[in-house]
Amino acid sequence: MPLKKNVRKIRSPAPLPRAEGHRQTRREHAIEIAEDYAEAIADLTLETGEARVVDLAQRLGVTHVTVNRAIARLQRDGFVSSQPYRAIFLTEKGRHLASASKRRHELVVAFLISLGVSERVARLDAEGMEHHVSAETLAAFQGALPRKGQQG
């Protein structure tokens, strides 16, 4: 029997509509690429002195064309600055995003390893999980980490 009218349901204390989780997930996905690129650009700059399109493509597992267009979006959104045929640089905003992302990423990896997950799988899973770990959950991960309680 389709087309049955929605009955108004009586609820007690507003129990977190399920849609909220999906909305949050979509929001996180919308900035995920910015986070991964920022991290990669920061890493490459540190490791090799500059971030080039080809190296980003290699590291992210996409073609250089995909990187090119992503960089254009990141520049539009204020995360990087770039000029034609030159290397890519993070803006202040981009550096902040990179360092926050990098810290969270490494914490997630360390936490998974501390749980007994193999390093390989920890690194693979963390690449996706990291973007959905809120501040509260990150703090819980950090708190559950064995030693060096400070932050080292």
Added chain:
Amino acid sequence: MPLKKNVRKIRSPAPLPRAEGHRQTRREHAIEIAEDYAEAIADLTLETGEARVVDLAQRLGVTHVTVNRAIARLQRDGFVSSQPYRAIFLTEKGRHLASASKRRHELVVAFLISLGVSERVARLDAEGMEHHVSAETLAAFQGALPRKGQQG
């Protein structure tokens, strides 16, 4: 100094190229919607007797049009069967996906709560994290869960 040729680097034991994590993440994102819809359809069918477009839209936080097109893709991929103006049903394949997804989802929520994360945030974060939790990591979550070691 841009346009510097890539130097061939000498490596020892093949240390998991970083691109692999990003590739895995993209693969997971490609089936994420199927997983969430399968779960939602199974839940609604159990709770209210059938899964209707409006109820799915409500639960997933999108418009009914978005649901409609998603259902078309799911049917194309063999996860659901549907006829115009009728409710939506899971295929065998869809039911399997739903039950695996539901089990993983609930385990992730329970694990986060056991870590001290508030139920609200646990539910919000789990909605995105779940799709990136591999079998190995899920087992580690389960192993770290307080009691009822079996699976209840």
Added chain:
DNA sequence: CGAATAACTTAGCAATGGCTACATTGTTTC
């Protein structure tokens, strides 16, 4: 220096997944 090569850019295709506006079909209600 000029040719070869590597890196980068541009053009254009496709799938996904969101939307609004409008059309159609079932269900309820009078």
Added chain:
DNA sequence: GAAACAATGTAGCCATTGCTAAGTTATTCG
């Protein structure tokens, strides 16, 4: 049974994110 309404479907828009093919620019090397 017809009007009103709820639900579903269709048309068409847009942004993102992947791709291949072809063109352009910078670097390197003979």
